[in-house]
Amino acid sequence: MLQAIAEGIYPAKLWKYRPNNNFTDDIFQSQALYFPYPPQLNDPFDCQIQPISCTPAEVTAFVHQNNAGRSSADLRAMVAEATKNPAGFRRSINESMRKYINKLGVCSFTTNFDNLLMWAHYTESHKGLCLGFDVAQDPELFITPLKVRYAPTYPVYNHLTESAQIADKVLAVKSDHWIYEEEVRVVKSPMPANQKVSFNPLALREVLFGYNMPVNERRRIKHLAKKNGFGHTIFKQAVISPNSYSLTFVTC
Template identity: 35%
Template structure:
């Protein structure tokens, strides 16, 4: 869990005491400070999570990057350079909701008197990671579950206003928690072939791409012979891969 629940501020704590009817029972400002210090000690000792784990696990998170030529990314997520990297149109669904991840030395702390709504809190909690992961240059699209109450609301809305069908369909198609999401093939812009991919697999992938999405650019990734880096070159449409004699 990356985000922690921060203690209430002094004004927030005083407001809480008033809400629960305790403020008048404390005889002096010093007694208020004593209770507040005890509250801070308890919060610091427990370091509770900002969001419940069950709720976090009900969310779907699509993880993306804006860097196609990172050596570590290929090693970790593409079978040690034997897989592929697919580049998408950032303006197409469901990629258009992706937001950039921030990297920090400290965990995010969200106070109980934070005025953001639940969706904003989720975005804050899930869009901050340790600086150890900065090389990933990650973007995340967070997909929340649609509750039964919300579904019932949409059913009533549709019955009252049939013209809202498209808007409701867009919400239900773009949200839904973890799972598979459909997208148009036009959203694919480029397919990059791993530097260590076999010739047979390269020919298999390029054949599939050319038949199903002929508009997609195919690139071959290559390990630089001098530096620890990757280069890419465009694969001609008619090219077939073959092993050197």
């Protein structure tokens, strides 16, 4: 992981936009990040696939690979049943895959901390904040970051032959409407009951306050962070450029 960061394969820093609310306070208080399940993501088109047909050879290989220890007669009967009702078999496989995916925890980050659309959409019109994480300070948390690809159609994925690629083929593809997000995802399984994963406090290097965050809230969050083990964290305030549609950030 650290070598991949040094070689530029993985990002050295990841950012997370947040509104100013109790759930964000909890990140500082619990030193943990929430990992929603795919059905909890804000895009109902997320983690979808294009259904495809399975060849008899693929069905046979899949049955044999996933039923080790069964007798030859049982395997032949299972293959016969699957090929006799291919629609039902595909439906069963897709339901199984969907159940697996829906139990994965997905935490979203971005490589861009000054995206005006992200500040508007995810921080309640610049009233929230953006958390900056140093990936090398907590490689266990961030392994393995998936850089999201953006496409006009659902990805094509064959669970019978590509099950090892489920994360890259299904979880790392979104509609190209979201391309501005430059999203990087971290996926965890299994998830604890509260869906929260602890992180090393040293990994949180910066907190950027939105332009519209009130001064008293900036002070409150700084106090909250320092009280909970983030005395090393740098805090900055967004400033609107007088000459262009852009933000700069000054230490506060």
